[in-house]
Amino acid sequence: MKDVKQELAQVVASATGVIAAEDALRLFETPPDPTKGDIAFPCFRLSKFLRKPPAVIAQELAEQLELPDVIEKAEPVNGYLNFFIRPSYYAQALASLGDHTAIRESGKGKTACIDFSSPNIAKKFHLGHIGTTMIGNALRNIFEYCGWKVIAINYLGDWGTSFGKLICAYKMWSSREAIEKNGVIELERIYARFNKEAQTDESLNQAARDAFCALEQGNEEYREIWRYFREISLKEYMKTYDLLGIKFDSYNGESFYTDKMPAVVEELREKGLLKLDDGASVVDLSAYNMPPALILKRDGSTLYPTRDIAAAKWRKQEYGFDKCIYVTSAGQSLHFAQWFKVVELMGYDWANELVHVPYGTMSFGGEKLASRTGNIIYLDDLLAQAIEKAESIIDEKNADLKDKHETAVAIGVGAVVFNALFNARIKDVDFSWDSALSFEGNTGPYLQYTYARASSVLRKCPEAGDCAGYSPNADEIALIKQLSLFDTKVLQALEQYEPSVITRYLLDTCGAYNQFYHSSPVVRAEGAEQSFRIALTAAFRETAGKCLELLGMRRTEEI
Ligand code: ARG
Numbered sequence: 001m002k003d004v005k006q007e008l009a010q011v012v013a014s015a016t017g018v019i020a021a022e023d024a025l026r027l028f029e030t031p032p033d034p035t036k037g038d039i040a041f042p043c044f045r046l047s048k049f050l051r052k053p054p055a056v057i058a059q060e061l062a063e064q065l066e067l068p069d070v071i072e073k074a075e076p077v078n079g080y081l082n083f084f085i086r087p088s089y090y091a092q093a094l095a096s097l098g099d100h101t102a103i104r105e106s107g108k109g110k111t112a113c114i115d116f117s118s119p120n121i122a123k124k125f126h127l128g129h130i131g132t133t134m135i136g137n138a139l140r141n142i143f144e145y146c147g148w149k150v151i152a153i154n155y156l157g158d159w160g161t162s163f164g165k166l167i168c169a170y171k172m173w174s175s176r177e178a179i180e181k182n183g184v185i186e187l188e189r190i191y192a193r194f195n196k197e198a199q200t201d202e203s204l205n206q207a208a209r210d211a212f213c214a215l216e217q218g219n220e221e222y223r224e225i226w227r228y229f230r231e232i233s234l235k236e237y238m239k240t241y242d243l244l245g246i247k248f249d250s251y252n253g254e255s256f257y258t259d260k261m262p263a264v265v266e267e268l269r270e271k272g273l274l275k276l277d278d279g280a281s282v283v284d285l286s287a288y289n290m291p292p293a294l295i296l297k298r299d300g301s302t303l304y305p306t307r308d309i310a311a312a313k314w315r316k317q318e319y320g321f322d323k324c325i326y327v328t329s330a331g332q333s334l335h336f337a338q339w340f341k342v343v344e345l346m347g348y349d350w351a352n353e354l355v356h357v358p359y360g361t362m363s364f365g366g367e368k369l370a371s372r373t374g375n376i377i378y379l380d381d382l383l384a385q386a387i388e389k390a391e392s393i394i395d396e397k398n399a400d401l402k403d404k405h406e407t408a409v410a411i412g413v414g415a416v417v418f419n420a421l422f423n424a425r426i427k428d429v430d431f432s433w434d435s436a437l438s439f440e441g442n443t444g445p446y447l448q449y450t451y452a453r454a455s456s457v458l459r460k461c462p463e464a465g466d467c468a469g470y471s472p473n474a475d476e477i478a479l480i481k482q483l484s485l486f487d488t489k490v491l492q493a494l495e496q497y498e499p500s501v502i503t504r505y506l507l508d509t510c511g512a513y514n515q516f517y518h519s520s521p522v523v524r525a526e527g528a529e530q531s532f533r534i535a536l537t538a539a540f541r542e543t544a545g546k547c548l549e550l551l552g553m554r555r556t557e558e559i
Contacts (some may be wrong), residue, residue, distance in 0.1 A: 007068045018049040037082030054079030079127035087471045090480045097539045102486040107148035113315050114140050116327040120157030120188040121233035125379040128369050131359040134420040136327040136501035137246045141550045156253025158230050164212025167195040178266045184236050257310040264310045281340050293338040305339040323353050353545050357497040360428035387412030410554035411445050417552050418444030421499045448556040450510040454541040455557045460523050466534035475516040482512040506547040513540045
């Protein structure tokens with residue numbers, strides 16, 4: 001409907017004489033009640049220029065305007081002028097729904113690094129990682145759809161003092177066989193035991209510090225063990241990523257930057273930004289109302305912010321990004337604000353290309369997630385249960401379905417992904433098995449089912465003939481209007497780093513489709529009416545399928 005609005009904006013602008021067409025275009029609204037019109041022009045702003053009450057302006061405009069052909073009539077209501085689009089216009093609008101050239105080219109030539117998921121190795125993937133993984137992946141898809149070149153980065157937490165502890169614990173209490181057999185859970189077990197015993201035995205902590213020091217200095221035996229931990233962890237994560245259909249372009253984690261940090265520390269020193277604080281080196285940020293950014297510990301070892309600064313510099317050089325996006329829980333907001341500021345103070349104008357995308361915390365049973373207290377749910381368990389449930393429902397309802405397992409995976413994963421992307425990302429959520437595994441109402445499976453329904457109609461009626469002259473009914477018009485919002489919604493999701501915009505849009509779109517499906521038969525229709533409905537079903541299927549893919553869910557042709 002962009003073209004209609006543009007045309008109307010011209011007409012309104014020249015009739016009033018006090019407002020430019022592009023300003024008129026921005027003022028247009030959509031009447032909340034579709035029976036009151038399709039496009040509304042509010043006259044309140046004009047009141048100042050024309051020195052008349054808005055209701056009078058609306059009335060006068062209604063009488064004077066030379067309406068374009070596609071507009072059937074214009075009615076003044078409470079200071080608004082409401083325009084009604086001629087139904088025949090929608091037949092033509094339907095034909096142009098598939099054209100997304102403008103949005104697909106909007107990011108052409110631009111590069112975004114998206115740093116997401118990034119688990120700390122030697123720990124199992126748990127609920128706390130769902131947000132960053134699903135939001136990050138959806139953002140990747142959205143940016144790519146809009147023409148950006150995207151580098152998806154899994155910045156593995158594969159360095160730090162915890163590896164000193166793990167190496168000691170491994171040498172005392174574990175073996176390759178045990179890890180081979182039990183995977184990352186074995187690493188979690190020995191790590192927890194180490195922390196527990198170190199509470200009463202201080203020598204363990206010293207041994208861990210020494211081990212990490214040796215690791216940093218390149219001790220071959222320790223390097224080998226550390227590499228093994230990393231490999232085992234990655235192997236497990238890959239299974240989860242494969243199930244979710246997520247791919248990364250880089251797994252350069254924290255360890256990759258160890259040799260790039262001395263230069264950063266040196267640069268900070270040269271630029272006069274480092275201050276000694278109780279033996280540690282920090283960047284003072286009190287002028288910006290933030291606690292100091294910690295760069296070097298007393299013993300000279302580097303810290304999380306130091307590594308992030310080194311990584312950002314390297315990425316800027318390597319990829320020449322226009323945006324570098326970090327998806328983490330809101331608990332890390334201060335960390336990002338601090339080191340973004342440090343990059344700015346270093347004099348890099350690309351500091352404003354760094355974007356932190358925070359999301360709310362996930363709790364379970366109202367309690368914080370913590371492996372120490374056992375209040376934890378592992379992502380692979382959650383996915384396995386969701387898939388199992390999908391499988392049993394399919395067995396019950398459609399036992400002859402071909403690709404049964406594939407479909408169950410698509411739906412089970414879809415339920416989990418949808419649940420993670422349904423709320424505005426900043427909202428804190430308390431995890432519930434019921435809603436994560438629910439397939440009814442506003443859920444992923446409902447969306448996938450609606451998609452499959454449209455696919456099934458099109459299998460029965462694959463060819464749309466000529467639909468010239470057909471005048472669509474209200475449900476058809478509502479669906480076309482809904483479909484025409486796709487580009488706007490995708491752009492909004494991108495600009496706000498908010499995949500839930502698409503989740504909500506897809507829900508509404510499926511609602512509009514189901515309404516149409518029930519009121520407007522396709523298979524039993526004939527002639528122009530049938531052709532129109534086939535074309536509309538195909539347009540819905542394309543748009544809904546695209547939304548599913550953007551969110552990281554699979555298209556299910558048959559359920
Ligand atoms: N590994 C960190 C964690 O699990 C997240 C890393 C986020 N990315 C970054 N560049 N700091 O909390």
